[in-house]
Amino acid sequence: MRFIHTADLHLDSPFLGLTAMPRSLWKRIHSSTFTAFQKIVDDAIELQVDFVLISGDIYDRDSQSIAATDFFTRQCERLNQAQIPLYLLYGNHDYQVVHGKDGLPANVYVFGNRVTTTTITLANHETVAISGFSYDQRWISEDPLIKYPPKRKTTWHIGMLHGAVQQNQDNHYAPFTISELEAKNYDYWALGHIHKHQLLVANPPIVYSGNPQGRHKNEAGQHGYYLVESQGNKLIPQFKPVAEIEWSTIKVAAMSTANLAELERFLSQKVIEAVKKTPFQLVELLITKSDQLSPAIQHLLINGDVLEHLQRQNADNNQWWIYNLLVHQSNSLPSMTDLDEDYWQQAANEVFVPAKIAELTASLARNADLASKLTTLDLQQLKRATTQLLRRED
Template sequence: MRFIHTADLHLDSPFLGLTSMPKLLWERVHSSTFTAFRKVVDEAINLKVDFVLISGDIYDRDQQSIAAIEFFIKQCERLNQAHIPVYLLYGNHDYQIVQDTGRLPMNVHVFGNRVMTTTLTLSNHDTVAISGFSYDQRWIKEDQVKKYPLKRNETWHIGMLHGATRQSQGNRYAPFAIDELIAKNYDYWALGHIHKHQILNEKPPIIYSGNPQGRHKNEAGQHGYYLVESQGNKLVPQFKPVAEIEWTSLTVNALPTNDLAEMERSLSQTIDGKLKKAPFQLVELTIANIEQLSPTIQHLLANGDVLEHLQDQNADNGKWWVYDLLLQPQDSLPSMTDLDEQYWQQAAKEVFTLANVAELTKSLAKDTDLAAKLTSLDLQQLKQATTQLLRRED
């Protein structure tokens, strides 16, 4: 058996905040959620998978654009022509009352608003049970896992769930505990809602596929789907990247020069050297040790002239584009004896994550407006502010 697990397509995401981007590049970025899912479908057809699972948030909003709906129907029809079934559920972003499949092709099976199980038989006569449900409202605070049946006589049983692990409070997205998923004795849990691909448990695999395309700087790194294949009596997942673009952050040391053109060339060459891989990279660039630069160049950096020049010069390079430029003084790191910057940067990377920020501030996020602000929080600025606080004398 071989299948694809994907989720959180967020078709038609607005990609706010990229107003200075050239038109052709903007069109590429704006269409990237579509392009990423098209690649998933391409690979499903090329690999001749038995079925495709989509665990919620197909669309970015509960009111979908005509373009997004038409695109999704077309991709499902491509899978239909290849005789590949699709099993999907709706999440908190595209929640809806499921009454029928509407215009979706016959190969698409939509889970209703209560937990249900469907079964298919593969060409080798293995039977596969798939259980899941669709959101009918933005928030589902009740644990739904207790409504999922135990595995019975099927060869394989797969659970689909759009939700988040249970916290001490603020459980609005079908909260669950890993232990209760394991207790169902399923062979695989295909999770959606968290946009970073991750394995919560290995036996059985309990996996967030993440979204196929990162939508902002806090969704940096690789994005894609999981290809899952049977090996004996177990299912083995393998992550496959498909993102059209990636968000990345780079820090470079200021070149000790008073020549603006030379500095800009150096920045471009440094970025080229660090970003040798595909796909196209949207870069948040931090220039460290800016005290080495003349006051004039520091001023040009601060007022956005250098960023504008970098954007103009590299709009058509096909590899990367700087969307933001930050300045980091030499003393922005904590003044600790023999502090190794490499270790500090690695520790900071692990500490300053959306998950950690959400955990620390969850008591403040009792309304949706504040929760949305926390989601789009500038982690780089938070990191810099924290390092400044660490330097203060007692």
């Protein structure tokens, strides 16, 4: 048996944290969620898998487009023409009351809002039971595992679940414990919701596939899907990268120079040395030891002039794009700001915490998804950026 496990496609999802860029590059980035899923379907057809699983969040409900819906339907039809069944459920971002297939091709099975189990018989006469459910609301705080059946008397039993491991608080996403999953004795758990691919347990596999395409800097690294194959009485998952774009942070110690052109050549060369040839890299530069630079160049780094110049120089680059530049400064705040270093550090420790950021940004959040994004900011980056603004000489 061979199948594909994916989740969190977030088709047509907006990309966050990007500055102005060439139109051709923006089109490539904007279409990358589509490209990643198309690669998954390509692989499914080429490898002649027995079926495909999608464990939730095909779309972002608040920004779901006709283009995304049409694209997904066409990819499902490609699988249909190849006689490959597709099993899907909806998660917290594309939750809905399920009424059948909603116009999807005949090969698609959509799990309803209650836990159900369906069975498929493969060409080799093995039988596979698949259990799962779709969200009918954004938050599901109850533990869903009590409603999953024990392992069926089939060759294989797979559980699909869009959820998160139970925490001490904020259990809004179908909370579960690892021991509960293991107690079902299933042969594989196909999880969705967490965007970093990972094996929670190796045997039997309990697996987050992650999202096929990272959409902001906190989703750096490789993204893709899992190809799962049977070996004897076990199912073995293998990660397959498909992301069109990768996010990366490159830390560079500044050279000692007062020449801006020399610094920019140095920074570009460091990026060239660090990035991979494929896939395309969206790069954040973190400059350290900036005290080796002249005050004038430090000012150009902080106010964004160097970033804009590097972007113009590399407008036609087909391997990487610098979307952000941060300057790490270890010295205390200058006296002209009238801020005392001790008081600043005390205030910063009180302000740059998730609860305080959530409180300060509440008035900016128009919906729950945006509120969630605001409270998952990189707080250390936010602190550094705020410090840089305080240092600016206007």
